[in-house]
Amino acid sequence: MANNSRAAEIRSGIEAFLKERFDIKAEKLAPDDPKYQALIEQFQFDTWINDAARRVGSLQVVTHSLKQAHPYAKGSTFYAPPESLTSYGLVSSHVLPPDFSGDVVGDAAALDVYKLLKLEVEGKSLLERVLENDTDLAKALSDDPEQAQVWINAFAAITEARSDPASHTHAKQVYWLVRDEALEDEDYHLLAPLYGTSLAHCVFQTINHDRFSEAAKEARKAKREGIYAEQSLHSYPNLAVQKMGGTKPQNISQLNSERGGNNYLLASLPPNWNVRDIRPPLKVASVFSHPGIFGSRSEVRSLVKDLKRFLETNPTTDMHTRDLRDDYTAMLMDELSLFAMQMHSLPAGWSDDEKCELVAEEAFWLDPGRAEEDAAFREARNSVEWVDEIRHRFASWLNTVLGEKLPLGDVEFRHWKKTLAKDATHQRLQDRDRRWMESLMEDLHNLPGGDDDE
Numbered sequence: 001m002a003n004n005s006r007a008a009e010i011r012s013g014i015e016a017f018l019k020e021r022f023d024i025k026a027e028k029l030a031p032d033d034p035k036y037q038a039l040i041e042q043f044q045f046d047t048w049i050n051d052a053a054r055r056v057g058s059l060q061v062v063t064h065s066l067k068q069a070h071p072y073a074k075g076s077t078f079y080a081p082p083e084s085l086t087s088y089g090l091v092s093s094h095v096l097p098p099d100f101s102g103d104v105v106g107d108a109a110a111l112d113v114y115k116l117l118k119l120e121v122e123g124k125s126l127l128e129r130v131l132e133n134d135t136d137l138a139k140a141l142s143d144d145p146e147q148a149q150v151w152i153n154a155f156a157a158i159t160e161a162r163s164d165p166a167s168h169t170h171a172k173q174v175y176w177l178v179r180d181e182a183l184e185d186e187d188y189h190l191l192a193p194l195y196g197t198s199l200a201h202c203v204f205q206t207i208n209h210d211r212f213s214e215a216a217k218e219a220r221k222a223k224r225e226g227i228y229a230e231q232s233l234h235s236y237p238n239l240a241v242q243k244m245g246g247t248k249p250q251n252i253s254q255l256n257s258e259r260g261g262n263n264y265l266l267a268s269l270p271p272n273w274n275v276r277d278i279r280p281p282l283k284v285a286s287v288f289s290h291p292g293i294f295g296s297r298s299e300v301r302s303l304v305k306d307l308k309r310f311l312e313t314n315p316t317t318d319m320h321t322r323d324l325r326d327d328y329t330a331m332l333m334d335e336l337s338l339f340a341m342q343m344h345s346l347p348a349g350w351s352d353d354e355k356c357e358l359v360a361e362e363a364f365w366l367d368p369g370r371a372e373e374d375a376a377f378r379e380a381r382n383s384v385e386w387v388d389e390i391r392h393r394f395a396s397w398l399n400t401v402l403g404e405k406l407p408l409g410d411v412e413f414r415h416w417k418k419t420l421a422k423d424a425t426h427q428r429l430q431d432r433d434r435r436w437m438e439s440l441m442e443d444l445h446n447l448p449g450g451d452d453d454e
Contacts, residue, residue, distance in 0.1 A: 004136055004139055006121075006122065006136040007136040007137075007139035007140040008140070009121055009122070010121045010126070010129075010136060010137055010140035011140040011141075013119055013121045014045070014049075014116070014119065014126075014140065015045065017115075017116055017119055018043050018045065018048055019043075021043070021112065022039065022040075022043040025039055026039050046142070049141060049151055050151070052112075052113045052116060052155075053150070053151045053154035053155060054154070055107075055110040055113055056110065056113045056154055056155055056157070056158050057154070057157070058106045058107035058110050059104050059105070059106035059107065059110050059111070059113060059114055059158055060077060060079070060104065060105055060106055060158060060159070060160075060161075060162065061079050061102045061103070061104050061114070061117075061127070061158045061159045062077040062078060062079050062102070062103050062104070062105055062197065062253075063078065063079055063080050063081065063093055063096075063100075063102060063103065063196070063197065063198040063199075064077060064078045064079075064080060064093070064194035064195065064196055064197065064198075065077045065103060065105055065194060065195050065197045065252075065253055066168065066171055066192070066194055066195070067105055067195075067251075067252050067253060068195035068197065068244055068252060068253070068256070068263075069170065069171050069172045069193075069195065070168075070170035070171065071245060071251050071252055072170050073168045073170040073171045074168050074170075075166050075167045075168035075171050075192060076161055076163070076164075076165045076166050076167070076192075077105055077161075077194065078161065078194065079102065079159040079160075079161075080093065081100075082094050082095070082096040082097075082098075082100065092196065092199065093196045093198060093199045095199075096198055096199060096202055097202075100198050100202060101198055101201050101202070101255060102127075102159075102198060103197040103198055103201070103253045103254055103255040103256075104158075104253065104254040104255075105252075105253050105254075108250045108251065111250070111254060114158070114254060117130065117155060117158065126155075127155070127158070127159075130152055130155045130156045131156055131159065133152060133156075137152065138152060167190060167192040171192050172192065172193050173190055173191065173192055174190075174191040174192075174193070175188040175189075175190060175191075176188060176189045176190075176191050197253055197255055197256070198255070200255075200263055200264075201255045201258075201259065203264060204259055204262070204263065204264055207236055207239070207264050208443065208447065210234035210236070211236070211372060211443075212372070212373075212443070212444065212447060215231045216231075216233070216234070216373075217373045218231065219231045219232065219233040220233060220348070220349060220373055221349075221373075223347065224347065224349050224350070224352065224353070236264075236266065236267075237267060238267035238269060239264060239265070239266065239267065240264070240265040240267070241262050241263065241264060241265070241439045242262075242263045242264075242265050243261045243262065243263075244256055244261050244263055245257075245261045246261070249261030259446065260442060260445075260446045262439070262442065262443065262446070278342045278343075278345060278346065280343070280346055280350040280351070280353065280356065281293045281343075281356075281358060281366070282353060282355040282356050282357070283355055283357060284357060284358065285357050285358065285359060286358065286359055286362060286393065287339075287358070287362060287366070288362075288393045288394065288396070288397035290397070290400050290401065292397065294335075294336070294339055294397070295397065295401055297335065297339065299335055300332065300335050303328060303331050303332050303335065304332070304401050304402065306328060307325070307328040307329070307332075307402065308401075308402050310324065310325070310328070311325070311402065326419070329416070329419055330423065332398070333419070333420055333423045333425065333426055334425055336394060336420075336426070337425045337426060337429055340365065340366060340429065341429075343366040343367065344366070344367075344368065344369070346367075347369075348367065348368075348369025348370050348372060348373075349367065349369065349370045349373065349374065350367055350370075351363040351366070351367035351370055352370060352374065352377075360380065360384070360386070361384070361386040361389040361390060361393075362390070362393070363377075364377075364380075364381045364384070364386040365386060365387075365390050368381075368433060368436070368437075371437065371440065372440060378440075381437075382437070382441075387430055391417045391420045391421055392417060394416065394417070394420055395413045395414070395416035395417035395420065396413065398416045399412055399413050399416065
């Protein structure tokens with residue numbers, strides 16, 4: 001066997017990998033079980049490596065994948081490390097660090113082979129050693145140089161394309177005009193955009209670190225308290241999550257599986273108009289106090305005044321009256337949604353200020369971002385029906401501000417509450433909040449440790 005110390009270390013690492021996998025598979029088998037004996041033979045070093053060299057043909061290491069476009073797309077995928085790419089002054093896969101994560105597509109049943117190739121010895125993966133035709137790896141694999149070379153060649157093919165470049169009917173395709181005419185097939189090049197899976201994984205890891213790491217939590221806490229902190233603070237407003245692969249993200253790729261199918265999408269939106277004097281509602285128990293922070297807004301005051309004046313004329317109960325009343329109510333609900341969105345634009349966690357006296361339900365409503373780093377707040381927010389309480393408070397507020405000269409009671413209260421529940425803008429905001437919360441909980445679950453405890 002190999003007498004080189006590095007070769008011996010590589011051999012030892014591979015054997016430890018095989019033993020770990022054997023122990024998992026043999027855990028529930030008795031030593032006298034025929035399946036146990038068969039498993040021992042299967043995990044003999046030469047037997048397993050030879051089988052792995054055969055099965056590796058069903059896998060391909062890639063940096064740019066087609067399956068993210070459609071799980072059944074069968075066109076070409078490519079392995080293009082950063083140093084092989086041209087820089088065009090834009091953020092693309094060429095900016096990946098040297099230790100970037102390559103992805104793997106193909107038969108999910110053969111992913112154990114790729115896990116072997118990701119095994120690191122002295123800071124270098126077996127795949128890197130395979131691609132360098134490393135002599136120490138060859139000595140570690142076999143005393144027979146020819147046999148070792150056969151296995152190395154088989155493993156090295158994992159980064160090579162399986163066929164000539166080809167697209168697929170399930171792939172995204174763009175016909176790009178390359179001639180003056182546009183009549184024949186030859187007048188076009190067929191472009192098939194591929195998904196930069198290694199870049200997407202790097203972005204995912206970076207964003208998760210910036211959102212959930214202890215350093216990020218400490219930086220956000222320092223910002224809220226006005227304390228200097230050396231670490232940088234990163235924010236990703238309007239972050240979206242694209243799910244790939246459904247319940248079987250491993251059918252897309254290995255890295256997609258590691259992310260639980262989650263892929264982040266950064267916001268691409270026009271700039272928002274900066275409204276001055278958006279301040280957190282501090283030193284009040286409710287934004288619906290009379291007249292209250294919400295009721296004191298000029299647009300709200302004007303709408304309430306017009307609606308009140310109209311209702312005090314004691315209009316006839318016909319379709320015109322109902323339509324006009326509903327128009328005023330809809331505009332008030334739009335103002336309620338705008339007010340909530342403005343509160344959401346404040347730095348997350350503002351409701352944790354000692355000067356904030358809001359009831360819990362209104363804090364849950366107006367400061368959702370606090371749930372990212374405050375586990376107690378997040379748990380409380382998920383355990384109560386705070387949305388219904390907000391509708392209740394809005395309906396009670398509207399009855400109060402309109403009822404000085406009007407005989408408003410339970411009937412009107414139920415009407416305001418029911419109307420808000422059906423309001424399209426209100427529903428969209430609640431749906432967006434629900435999707436965001438589900439994504440947050442899934443991200444936290446997928447972090448190392450696999451739970452939501454902090």
